[in-house]
Amino acid sequence: MNFDFSDDARALSESARRMLTEHAGPDAARRIMDSDAAYDEALWRQVVDLGLTAARVPEAHGGVGLSPEESCVLAEEFGRSLAPVPFLSTLLATEALLLAGTEVQQAKYLPGIADGGTIACYAWGEGANSPAAIPTTRAEGGRLTGTKSPVTDALAASLAVVTAAGEDGPALWLVDLQDASVAPVATLDLVRKHGTLTLDGTPAEPLGTSADYQRFIDRAAVILAFEAIGTAGAAMEMAVGYAKDRVAFGQRIGRYQGVKHKCADMYIKLELARAHALYGAWAFAADADELRHAAAAARTASLDAVRFAAEENVQLHGGIGFTWESNCQFYYRRARQLSAALGSRAFWADRLVRALEQRNRAAA
Template sequence: MNFDFSDDAKTLSETARRMLTDHAGPDAARRIMESDALYDEALWRQVVDLGLTAARVPEAHGGVGLSPEESCILAEEFGRSLAPVPFLSTLLATEAILLGSEAQQARHLPGIADGSTIACYAWGEGANAPAAMPATRAEGGRLTGTKSPVADALAASLAVVTAAGDGGPSLWLVDLRNAGVTPAATLDLVRKHGTITLGDTPGEPLGTADDYQRFLDRAAVILAFEAIGTASAAMEMAVGYAKDRVAFGQRIGRYQGVKHKCADMYIKLELARAHALYGAWAFSADADELRHAAAAARAASLDAVRFAAEENVQLHGGIGFTWDSNCQFYYRRARQISAALGGRAFWADRLVRALEQRNRAA
């Protein structure tokens, strides 16, 4: 059992990081935040040209056909860079479509591979949990309900939507040209969110209720790596500041209280990475352990990203709370990640239930 990534995955990570270092980061995030643009179109074109949107699309549908390892690697790099593009939303939608029929894959995945289709994942209906029965209803192939907030909904043309089914929540594909999409205010000002209003809107079912639960586990692993990337960048920013900032005649990094905060960030991050690597292995192997591995990865990554983002602001002192400081991007993104697929309490409960089920089976 090998919990490390393959050499090919590491090469892809290095390639993505070089591109994102040059063209993304806090400065790019601030440009989008302070403009009316939905995302950075020039950066999106580079993402597409590099073949990143095609990474998980099978070769038969115009993609590269890479493994779940590459999804995790890319999620971490995009989380680290704060890239203002709808890549992670499209990546999650791709994983959902891969659970659908061959005809659905043939219809939707080529557009995702070539970048002409931007997709999003819409499950939220206020304060509900991902596994709760949605208020959105499907009757006769038509959906009625409201999804909000939905990351990148304003830029997307295709949405993967949850709706109530006979066996629990299930996934549906919706062409957003047939739905109402309006802006939704959220704390994250870089990834623009929207509200999707479904009023007898046509849709097509995507897999079964069991497939939805499988998708939740896979999405949790991917978003755990996004959180780890964001936490890593916040920690590096905090440590770099502690090494440079001078107070009372010496760099603040020499003070014991500051050292302890930096050490705690590192410990939480490494714990989250261990869980995430276990989840990535279970995802790639489609192992029986995926349910509890994914829940543990999600819960630990939320702990890490929240702590790193908050301590980054604190270690910067008064300047960390200002509009001009880049600390806000990591704090805002941490809050968005925490709400993207249900909060920590939901995933901690899912972890406990998965472990109980495993122990009963044993």
């Protein structure tokens, strides 16, 4: 079985990396961090002009109609670049529409996503709740009431995919944010701005069923696993580069055994996470029965990799790594944000165990 990406996916990844290397990175992240802007509008235009927002949108709705592979490689490149744009939030909303949207909903929203005019976000969090918990947000008569916070990229978005209590568990709804109240909220990640979404009898459209919600978060977990892998890889490259340049006690610190071991551990965790993520990408693209446990394994391993790489990057930089002027903070902050973006590691580890137990019972 070949788990490598297709030639088209690799070509798209290389094109995205060239653009993001030129226009994104820590310097762009710092500019947005130090400003009141919700996102980098100039970079967003570059993303749209390159056709990245249209990648997963079907041709019938003005897109390119690429496969889930392209979602995965793009997520890794945006994670690597720290790009201060709402691309990944919009990508998750696109996947929700592709999975659970009716033909009418897809025709209504996907063309705007493809041409960059519609920015979307995914609003599930209600403080420290779990993705498995029944949301306190309620739906009645096609209207939602509740509060979602923190919501990544809410300040930039015009459309939200929102979770609310359904008959069989959490379910997805579509909300036009012109009808809702959105206020900024401070989080550890100062680059991807967050907001509090307040719904008070806000008109909303149901998006699929509770079963579709469960399928969606598996797909979202795979995409976010690749984002985490991109961030972890960039943090590791920063740490290794510093170890090759920094001189202490007459030699570069990369020659010391303790530093070598830390760098090797980062690489091992990253490659383990990549193996799980590739398996998840295959299961996603094939809509395979293995998707549930493959997604949970990818999410768990990727969080381990990004947390370790971000923390060790700070440690290997020594005292400078803890300063405001150091770029180490961006990877550390993003690692912490990713750890809470779709439920904790504990939630996904438990989901993995339960999925494996179910598989083993079925095979017995």
